Amino acid sequence: MAMTMHVNIVSAETEIYSGTVTQVFAPAEMGEVGIMPRHAPMLSTLKAGEVRVIPEEGEEQSFYVSGGILEIQPHIVTILSDTAMRAADIDEAAALEAKARAEAAMKDKASEMDYARAKAELIEAVAQIETLKKLRQKK
Amino acid sequence: MSGAKEIRSKIKSVQNTQKITKAMEMVAASKMRRAQDRMQASRPYAEKMRTVLSHLAQAHCEYKHPYLQDRDEVKRVGYIVISTDRGLCGGLNTNMFKAAVNDMADWHDKGVEIDLCVIGKKAAAFFSRFNANIIARADSLGDQPTNENLIGTVKVMLDAYDEGTIDRLFLVSNNFVNTMTQTPYVSQLIPASGEVDEELEHHWDYIYEPDSKPVIDALMMRFIESQVYQGVVENIACEMSARMIAMKSATDNASDLIKELQTVYNKARQAAITQEISEIVAGASAV
Numbered sequence: 001m002a003m004t005m006h007v008n009i010v011s012a013e014t015e016i017y018s019g020t021v022t023q024v025f026a027p028a029e030m031g032e033v034g035i036m037p038r039h040a041p042m043l044s045t046l047k048a049g050e051v052r053v054i055p056e057e058g059e060e061q062s063f064y065v066s067g068g069i070l071e072i073q074p075h076i077v078t079i080l081s082d083t084a085m086r087a088a089d090i091d092e093a094a095a096l097e098a099k100a101r102a103e104a105a106m107k108d109k110a111s112e113m114d115y116a117r118a119k120a121e122l123i124e125a126v127a128q129i130e131t132l133k134k135l136r137q138k139k
Numbered sequence: 140m141s142g143a144k145e146i147r148s149k150i151k152s153v154q155n156t157q158k159i160t161k162a163m164e165m166v167a168a169s170k171m172r173r174a175q176d177r178m179q180a181s182r183p184y185a186e187k188m189r190t191v192l193s194h195l196a197q198a199h200c201e202y203k204h205p206y207l208q209d210r211d212e213v214k215r216v217g218y219i220v221i222s223t224d225r226g227l228c229g230g231l232n233t234n235m236f237k238a239a240v241n242d243m244a245d246w247h248d249k250g251v252e253i254d255l256c257v258i259g260k261k262a263a264a265f266f267s268r269f270n271a272n273i274i275a276r277a278d279s280l281g282d283q284p285t286n287e288n289l290i291g292t293v294k295v296m297l298d299a300y301d302e303g304t305i306d307r308l309f310l311v312s313n314n315f316v317n318t319m320t321q322t323p324y325v326s327q328l329i330p331a332s333g334e335v336d337e338e339l340e341h342h343w344d345y346i347y348e349p350d351s352k353p354v355i356d357a358l359m360m361r362f363i364e365s366q367v368y369q370g371v372v373e374n375i376a377c378e379m380s381a382r383m384i385a386m387k388s389a390t391d392n393a394s395d396l397i398k399e400l401q402t403v404y405n406k407a408r409q410a411a412i413t414q415e416i417s418e419i420v421a422g423a424s425a426v
Contacts, residue, residue, distance in 0.1 A: 008187055012286050012368055015183040029349050041198070044348035045357050069358050071191045078187050080361065083286055094291025095298065098275040102257075102295075115244045118269040122237045129230040136388065 003037040004056050005074075009063060011081040016063055017053065024077050025052040026070050033070075035077055042072040051079060143411065146404040150397055157393035163227070164386035170282060171318070171379035177283070178315065178369075178376045185369040188362050192331060195358065198344050202351040206329045206359045210306045215252045217274075217296050217305040218243065219328070221312040221370045222262035223378040224278055229385035231313060231377060232261045235323035239311040242325045254305055256296050258289070258371060274299065284371050286364060293364050300329055308363075312370040313377040319384065321377040328363055 007024055009017040024035045027049030046069065052062045068081040196207055220239055222232050243253050256275040257263045263276050275295035280288050299305045308329040313321045347354050 008183070010184040010187050012181055012184045012365060013177075014180045018183075029354075033348075040346055041194075041343060042346040042348065043195070043351075043354050043358070045354055069191070069354070069361060071194065073194065078191055080184065080187060080191070082361075091290055091294050094287070095275075095294040096291070098256075098277055098291040098295050101278075102273045102276040114269050115240060115247050118236075118240045118265075119244060122233060122240060125233045126230060126237060129233065136392070 005035075005037040005077060007053055007077045007079070009051060009053075009065075009079040009081060011065075011068075011083050013083055016081065017061070019053070020056045021053045022056060023054040025050075026079060027051070027065070028070060035072055038074045039072050039077075041074070042070070044070045046070050046079070046081075143404060143407045146400055146407060150400045150404065153393050153396050153400065157390055157397070160386045160389040160393060164383055164390060167379050167383040167386060171376065171383055174282065174372070174376040174379045175315075178372050181369055181372050185365050188365045191358065192362050195345075195355070196332065199342050200344050200351055200355070202355060204355045204359050205301070206331050206363070209330050213246075213251055213306040215254060215305045216246055216307040216309065217254045217256065217299060218309045218311055219256045219258065219293070219296060219367060219370075220262045220266070221310070221367075221374045222257070222259035222265075223374065224260045224280070225378075226261065227385060228378050228382040231321060231381040232265070235311060235313055236262070236265055238323040238325055242309070242311070254296075254299060256292055258292065258367075259374075280371065282375060284368070284375070286368055289367055289371065290364060293367050294360075297360065297363060310366060310370055312374050315373050315376045315380070318380040321381055328366060331359075331362065 004020045004022055005024075007017065007019060007021050008015075022037070026033055026035070027047045028044040029047060030044075032049070033044070046065055046067055048066045049064070050062050051065055052060060054060050065079065065081040066083070068079060071078040071080070218239065220235075222235065226232070246253060253272065255266055255271050255273045257266055257273055258277050258280070260278045263273065263278060266273055275292045277288060277292040296305070296308055300308055307327065309325055310328050311323070311325050314324050316322055345351075
């Protein structure tokens with residue numbers, strides 16, 4: 001019996017590939033790696049490039065990844081592909097934007113959060129919804 | 140025939156409301172199906188992420204990432220609260236806020252301060268009303284949120300943790316049980332913990348490319364993002380099904396109301412006719 005391993009290629013938005021294969025090629029940070037079953041555990045970031053898998057049966061398949069993480073366990077290979085464009089400065093800009101949005105909304109912030117008042121209002125709202133439900137059931 | 144006209148216009152207005160709630164119900168139903176598909180599609184990533192993380196937590200690595208370490212002293216905690224942008228979805232947001240506020244109040248009682256990151260307009264409106272300290276927000280993500288829209292918001296919280304401003308990070312969202320049931324939950328994102336896999340209990344470590352620190356940093360960041368993204372996607376599925384149920388019951392209520400009003404209207408009409416006849420008869424006998 002030929003040695004095989006399980007490969008999962010997933011991205012945040014969908015599952016790309018899952019199956020039993022004999023060999024995987026992935027664009028790791030320091031050059032392309034070819035992985036066979038019983039590889040030592042390894043963790044690497046991926047560059048943008050092509051991931052190729054040779055399934056147990058059938059034709060070789062290839063997928064494009066724009067970066068991500070590669071995890072290797074002796075019989076399981078997991079490729080976590082990125083969907084978003086990633087770069088330190090892009091992330092930083094996005095963070096600043098999120099902060100700005102929060103600050104704009106907080107301009108007239110007074111002192112401290114009033115938990116007691118928040119709790120009381122929520123209890124009232126929940127009670128209202130419960131009562132409405134009960135009223136409906138009675139009918 | 141006094142009152143009959145008023146009743147008729149009232150019936151008309153309830154009927155118009157019913158048309159709207161019916162339409163909203165159908166829109167929510169079709170969106171719900173797509174939201175559920177999206178939730179299913181993004182699940183494998185979040186699950187695989189968790190698996191890799193629990194492997195990593197068991198590896199005997201020389202570099203321990205701060206997200207995996209418990210800080211002894213907790214002075215300030217962070218919350219990421221995921222809510223909907225729009226209302227009319229029953230008690231979905233209210234129940235979730237209640238879970239969040241209860242949890243926050245516990246910390247507050249211990250003298251721990253709280254920073255918030257809000258996703259969705261409803262959470263922003265609710266928490267700013269109570270003067271919570273909101274340090275990041277994102278809204279109008281639409282029905283198809285992308286990771287790009289969340290990266291910035293999550294990074295603000297991660298930076299706060301890195302700088303030591305906050306010592307713990309929690310995620311508050313709704314769990315999609317089924318179309319009828321959604322349960323709010325509060326889960327701890329940082330420090331992260333993985334399940335223990337007995338097969339991996341021996342002493343081992345990964346080979347890292349290029350080096351352990353950048354790889355683990357990248358992984359941890361994506362792990363947190365994936366959990367938040369999954370929360371957002373799931374919350375949309377919750378929103379749509381909660382709205383569908385709420386609008387369905389509103390439509391049913393409108394039907395009941397119309398039926399009652401119709402009876403009242405018929406009675407008023409009959410009374411008016413009876414009165415008219417008796418007036419005619421009385422008038423004829425008087426001649």
